[in-house]
Amino acid sequence: MSEESLLTTPLDALHRALGARMVPFAGYAMPVQYPAGVLGEHLHCRAAAALFDVSHMGQAFLTGPGAAAALELLAPGDIAGLAPMRQRYSLLTMPHGGILDDFMVAHIEGDRWFLVVNASRKDVDFAHIAAHLPAGVTLQRLDDRALVALQGPRAASVLATLAPVVATLPFMGLAEATIDGTACLISRSGYTGEDGFEISIPAARAEAITQILLALPDVLPAGLGARDSLRLEAGLCLYGNDIDETTNPIEAGLAWTINKRRRIEWNFLGAGPIRAMLEAGPARRRVGIRPDGRAPARGHTEILGPDGAVVGEITSGGFGPSLNAPCAMGYVRADLAGLGQELALLVRGKPLPAKIAAMPFVPHTYIR
Amino acid sequence: MTDIRYTEDHEWVRLDEDIATIGITDHAQEALGDVVFVELPEDGREVAAMEACAVVESVKAASDVFSPLAGTVVESNQMIVEDPSLVNGDPMGGGWFFKIELDDVEDFEKLMDEAAYKAFLETL
Structure with a gap:
C-alpha cells in the first residue's frame, strides 16, 4: 500500500511534528517510534508514563433494547452482567469456534454499550455485529473520535490533575470527564500490563488535548514498537499473531473470558466447538517461552520437542x-505445554534451548 | 588517511593491509533502532562476497549483516556481543562487527567511497 493511500489518525500532524517514524499499520500511517526509540519509550512507560495514539482502533456505541443480549449471542463474555461504567475484555467468536476478534465492551448506562475493537478488524467486526442485530438495536461507529492510551505508574497521578475523577476509578472502570472543556470518555485499562487509561476524544479536539497530556510531568509519547514489546512482556495476545480465525479460545488460554453463566447457557456463536474443546482438552496450548540465551526468536519460529520433532510455532517473539x-509466546503440543518444559527454537537453522515460562513475563501492576 | 568504503546494505569496510574491518553505518544503526543482540561469524569461516554472516537485532526486528567482500574471518568483536548498544553508540568505531582477510584486495576498490555513499543516501 502506498503512503498516499494510507488513512491517518487525527494526531497525524502531531506525530510528524514530534519526529515520529511513521509506518503503515492496519491501513493507517502510524508512529512506530519517536526520537527516544523503542527501548527508551518502553522503559519510560514502565517507570513513569507513556502516551500512545490508538485512534486507528474501532470505537462504536451499541444502543437499544436487548443490545446486551444480542451481543452475548456473538461473544462468550458476561456482558449483560456488567454494571454501569464497567468494562471487560471479550471475544467475537465464529461458528467453527475461531476468534473473529478480541475487543473491549463497556456498559455506559441502560441499553447503551461502548465497544473498542482492533483496527485491522473493525470493518469485519462492525459488519458482523450489524448483521446480527435485532430491530431496535443500532450500532453507531465513532469514526469521528480519537483514542489515546496513557500508561504507566505515573499515569493516574498526572491525569488526575486534569480529571480528578480518575484517581478513584477502579481497574476496568469508566468515567466521563471534561478535559480542556471537552467531554472525554476515560477507561482505566490498557495494553501494557501497567496501570493506565484509554481516553476517547472527539477528533476535532484530539490534537489539543493530546498536547495537554504530553505537557504533563513524566509523560512521553510512545509508538507501536513499544506498545508491542510492552504487551508481549505482559503476556497479552495480539490479534492476527497469537489469535485469529483459526484459533479456538480454549487452546489460546482464554477460557477465563467465558463466565459461569455462559458455560451453562452455551448460546453464543461457536459455543459447540468451544465447549467440545473445553471438555476434551486442546491438542495445543498457547504458552509463554523464554529462550535461554540472548537471541530473540520471532514470530513463525518453529518449536522443537525433546526428540527434535516440530511441536509448535512462536506467534509473537x-x-x-x-x-x-x-x-x-506461541503454541505447543498440549503434552509438552507444562511450565519449565525444555524445548528448542529453530532460529536461523540452529536449535536454541528454551523453556516454557509463566506469563506475564513482567508482573501486571493494575489497580485492583 | 584511512580509506573507508561503503555498500548499499549500509555497511562500512576499512582496509588495513589485506585485513578488512566491517561494521554498519550510522544510517543503518539509526534505522534499526536500539540493538539488543548480535550474532557474529566464527573465526576461520570462509565467506563469499555478499554472504550473510552476522545478525543484528533490535527490539522489533532482525537483520542480516553481509560480508561485502570474499575472504576468511580472522576476528569478530566480542565487545558488541557483551554490550550490543555499542553498535548504536559508536557504529564506525567500537561497534565494528568482524574482520576478514581478503581473498583479493583489489575488490575493495569496487565499493562505494564516502562521496558515492552520501549520494546513495540522498536517493533513499
Whole structure:
C-alpha cells in the first residue's frame, strides 16, 4: 500500500511534528517510534508514563433494547452482567469456534454499550455485529473520535490533575470527564500490563488535548514498537499473531473470558466447538517461552520437542526491554505445554534451548 | 588517511593491509533502532562476497549483516556481543562487527567511497 493511500489518525500532524517514524499499520500511517526509540519509550512507560495514539482502533456505541443480549449471542463474555461504567475484555467468536476478534465492551448506562475493537478488524467486526442485530438495536461507529492510551505508574497521578475523577476509578472502570472543556470518555485499562487509561476524544479536539497530556510531568509519547514489546512482556495476545480465525479460545488460554453463566447457557456463536474443546482438552496450548540465551526468536519460529520433532510455532517473539532478555509466546503440543518444559527454537537453522515460562513475563501492576 | 568504503546494505569496510574491518553505518544503526543482540561469524569461516554472516537485532526486528567482500574471518568483536548498544553508540568505531582477510584486495576498490555513499543516501 502506498503512503498516499494510507488513512491517518487525527494526531497525524502531531506525530510528524514530534519526529515520529511513521509506518503503515492496519491501513493507517502510524508512529512506530519517536526520537527516544523503542527501548527508551518502553522503559519510560514502565517507570513513569507513556502516551500512545490508538485512534486507528474501532470505537462504536451499541444502543437499544436487548443490545446486551444480542451481543452475548456473538461473544462468550458476561456482558449483560456488567454494571454501569464497567468494562471487560471479550471475544467475537465464529461458528467453527475461531476468534473473529478480541475487543473491549463497556456498559455506559441502560441499553447503551461502548465497544473498542482492533483496527485491522473493525470493518469485519462492525459488519458482523450489524448483521446480527435485532430491530431496535443500532450500532453507531465513532469514526469521528480519537483514542489515546496513557500508561504507566505515573499515569493516574498526572491525569488526575486534569480529571480528578480518575484517581478513584477502579481497574476496568469508566468515567466521563471534561478535559480542556471537552467531554472525554476515560477507561482505566490498557495494553501494557501497567496501570493506565484509554481516553476517547472527539477528533476535532484530539490534537489539543493530546498536547495537554504530553505537557504533563513524566509523560512521553510512545509508538507501536513499544506498545508491542510492552504487551508481549505482559503476556497479552495480539490479534492476527497469537489469535485469529483459526484459533479456538480454549487452546489460546482464554477460557477465563467465558463466565459461569455462559458455560451453562452455551448460546453464543461457536459455543459447540468451544465447549467440545473445553471438555476434551486442546491438542495445543498457547504458552509463554523464554529462550535461554540472548537471541530473540520471532514470530513463525518453529518449536522443537525433546526428540527434535516440530511441536509448535512462536506467534509473537522479541526482546523484552524490562526483562532485559528475549521472550516469546506461541503454541505447543498440549503434552509438552507444562511450565519449565525444555524445548528448542529453530532460529536461523540452529536449535536454541528454551523453556516454557509463566506469563506475564513482567508482573501486571493494575489497580485492583 | 584511512580509506573507508561503503555498500548499499549500509555497511562500512576499512582496509588495513589485506585485513578488512566491517561494521554498519550510522544510517543503518539509526534505522534499526536500539540493538539488543548480535550474532557474529566464527573465526576461520570462509565467506563469499555478499554472504550473510552476522545478525543484528533490535527490539522489533532482525537483520542480516553481509560480508561485502570474499575472504576468511580472522576476528569478530566480542565487545558488541557483551554490550550490543555499542553498535548504536559508536557504529564506525567500537561497534565494528568482524574482520576478514581478503581473498583479493583489489575488490575493495569496487565499493562505494564516502562521496558515492552520501549520494546513495540522498536517493533513499
